[in-house]
Amino acid sequence: xxxxxxxxxxxxxxxxxxxxxxxxxxxxxxxxxxxxxxxxxxxxxxxxxxxxxxxxxxxxxxxxxxxxxxxxxxxxxxxxxxxxxxxxxxxxxxxxxxxxxxxxxxxxxxxxxxxxxxxxxxxxxxxxxxxxxxxxxxxxxxxxxxxxxxxxxxxxxxxxxxxxxxxxxxxxxxxxxxxxxxxxxxxxxxxxxxxxxxxxxxxxxxxxxxxxxxxxxxxxxxxxxxxxxxxxxxxxxxxxxxxxxxxxxxxxxxxxxxxxxxxxxxxxxxxxxxxxxxxxxxxxxxxxxxxxxxxxxxxxxxxx
Numbered sequence: 119x120x121x122x123x124x125x126x127x128x129x130x131x132x133x134x135x136x137x138x139x140x141x142x143x144x145x146x147x148x149x150x151x152x153x154x155x156x157x158x159x160x161x162x163x164x165x166x167x168x169x170x171x172x173x174x175x176x177x178x179x180x181x182x183x184x185x186x187x188x189x190x191x192x193x194x195x196x197x198x199x200x201x202x203x204x205x206x207x208x209x210x211x212x213x214x215x216x217x218x219x220x221x222x223x224x225x226x227x228x229x230x231x232x233x234x235x236x237x238x239x240x241x242x243x244x245x246x247x248x249x250x251x252x253x254x255x256x257x258x259x260x261x262x263x264x265x266x267x268x269x270x271x272x273x274x275x276x277x278x279x280x281x282x283x284x285x286x287x288x289x290x291x292x293x294x295x296x297x298x299x300x301x302x303x304x305x306x307x308x309x310x311x312x313x314x315x316x317x318x319x320x321x322x323x324x325x326x327x328x329x330x331x332x333x334x335x336x337x338x339x340x341x342x343x344x345x346x347x348x349x350x351x352x353x354x355x356x357x358x359x360x361x362x363x364x365x366x367x368x369x370x371x372x373x374x375x376x377x378x379x380x381x382x383x384x385x386x387x388x389x390x391x392x393x394x395x396x397x398x399x400x401x402x403x404x405x406x407x408x409x410x411x412x413x414x415x416x417x418x419x420x421x422x
Contacts, residue, residue: 138373158313164344168303193308210271217374226283253396
């Protein structure tokens, strides 16, 4: 792995800021547009933009059959399924809540890592995962269990976390040499197709209200949240370990909660903030434990 430079840290910070802002933009968009349709349009526009850019780089369009297969799998596991669930969830729960629940992604990355690579999980990381799961349970019990409507929204976010976490480790293993612009374009194309089918089946009778707020939210999600952020993310994934890059999720909820409270006037209960802090502390512990290479539990798994 290459030594990280100022350029890498700037790119990392930009992703944190952009993705921290996307939660509020999604919340605005799904108020007026059916969630699966909104996600499909976002990825369709992003795919076209990136394909145009990729076509200007003829030499980058060459992919091996294994890379094509991996990109199709990621199009479903990294784009179509998790973002369909996230857009659907934000129709039911706040952007702050969604961001906090999604911040547990590094915990699941740490769980998938020994199953898919030669890396083991440190003992301290296992204890931290249990602590983080306790924080998640607190959020579900106090904030989401009041109705099945909210509970389904929270469950959808957890489903998105599991899918996205698995896909992050899979991407690190399978597409490290793929040009990030082309790779992201293919994934967006596959994700858009999956979401279009889902929207046709589930949202045919739901109208969309395109106004200035929803159009601006879609433009931000397409250009910044998709085209720029994901291209930079996959570029950084070639320079960093998957668990290191997943620390983005430590910063994103802070940005999302601040913007949700200030711009969308979302409620921030004290207990929810405390549970969020518990989750973030556990995630940080997992990442430090992996980095320090402590004594580990279990037997090393060879997933090849």
